[in-house]
Amino acid sequence: MxxxxxxxxxxxxxxxxxxxxxxxxxxxxxxxxxxxxxxxxxxxxxxxxxxxxxxxxxxxxxxxxxxxxxxxxxxxxxxxxxxxxxxxxxxxxxxxxxxxxxxxxxxxxxxxxxxxxxxxHRPRGESNTVAGARSNIHRHYDLSNELFEAFLDESMTYSSAWFGPDDDLHAAQLRKIDGILDYACVRPGSTVLEIGTGWGSLAIRAAERGARVTTMTISQEQHLLARQRVRDAGAADSVRLLLQDYRSATGCYDAVVSVEMVEAVGAEYWPEYFQALHRLVRPGGRVALQAITMPHDRMLIMKDTYTWIQKYIFPGGQLLSLREIHRQATLAGLRVTAGRSLGGDYARTLREWRHRFTAQADRVSALGFDEAFRLTWDFYLAYSEGGFRVGYLDVWQLQLERHQRLTPYRPDMAVGERS
Structure with a gap:
């Protein structure tokens, strides 16, 4: 295949x-x-x-x-x-x-x-309209749940881990999730909105803290498996799963969390995404993001460039710079109040994924994926690891709070500008 x-x-x-x-x-x-x-x-x-x-x-x-x-x-x-x-x-x-x-x-x-x-040039059909975003997500995340199971850890977490001194990949993924939930101040009784369900691990972890969670995705395959995983974890009474685009989300929550989902939004929809974060978090609440970033000068060039990654792996994808995240957040009425870089952790995460993917070659083949697919994903995982290894790419966990009123953006507001 x-x-x-x-x-x-x-x-x-x-x-x-x-x-x-x-x-x-x-x-x-x-x-x-x-x-x-x-x-x-x-x-x-x-x-x-x-x-x-x-x-x-x-x-x-x-x-x-x-x-x-x-x-x-x-x-x-x-x-x-x-x-x-x-x-x-x-x-x-x-x-x-x-x-x-x-x-x-x-x-x-x-x-x-x-x-x-x-x-x-990027194909017009890959623009992240509501229908276009669903098609773009389908081409990657709906490939096969079994494919992702072949190389992810048992938490089925497809984003950078955060390694402690003695952590294996699974422990590091749970540490990463806890870092996001801590930034969002999730505690017993908190109402939490997650934009981008993945396969449900963050929602389950938040429910274990005593939170009431609403989580949404536009991936049919992820939604089906996440629902099963939530049931198996005994969290069905605390987690509501929606097959829904973030733009149609309603309500007001104590915390909004989104892990490596902003990369799929597309530059023309960044304002709408950050405005949704502002709209959906209550005054005094917290937003916690995990976002892959690139240097600001490179981002300005790449916004108008069609890349191999976009063509073969993430159609419609576009990375922000840390400066652009600050700018978009500020214009939407949010303020970045804390952040930490996990770039080195992502290089290690990708290295472990690639080793697992290679070791599971026979299983991947049995799922119907051919040699061309294996080479494509080998290149994707290696290219990504190399980008984080040399600092061309970074990934940040960020805490944001809602302003009572809009504040004009100034470049000097972007603290920690490394990417």
């Missing part, structure tokens, strides 16, 4: 022949890769890069196809070339981390030239 867009199958099998553009793409690639601490090895034994004998190796198998894909689709083509086997590596995370670290410092002139030259 393949899960990538149907219009990609032909191009993966037969890369577009663009000889002039492919020649230029090769020159730009060599210019970008030459100064990096890796070895890029070509057929015949020639290589470029500044890596030593022990450096990670990117081995080009089919140079013509690699550069055709880059010529046709830019950075998307680079990922597609890995999916198609045009290049391999001794250490995928390390190779991708080296390329990503260059982006963390700046976009060099060859990379800017390549982006201006190719610049794929």
């Amino acid at each position: 393949t899960t990538y867009p149907a219009d990609s199958r032909e191009s993966l099998a037969h890369p577009t022949r663009l000889p002039v553009r492919a020649w230029i793409a090769e020159r730009l690639f060599r210019s970008m890769a030459g100064p990096l601490a890796i070895r890029v090895v070509f057929p015949g034994g020639g290589w470029i890069g500044r890596g030593g004998p022990d450096s990670p190796v990117m081995r080009i198998v089919r140079p013509a196809d690699l550069f055709r894909r880059i010529a046709a689709h830019g950075s998307i083509g680079f990922g597609e070339a890995y999916m198609a086997g045009d290049w391999t590596t001794t250490d995928l995370v390390a190779v991708l981390a080296v390329f990503t670290a260059r982006l963390r410092r700046s976009v060099n002139p060859p990379a800017r030239a390549l982006r201006r030259w190719i610049g794929p």
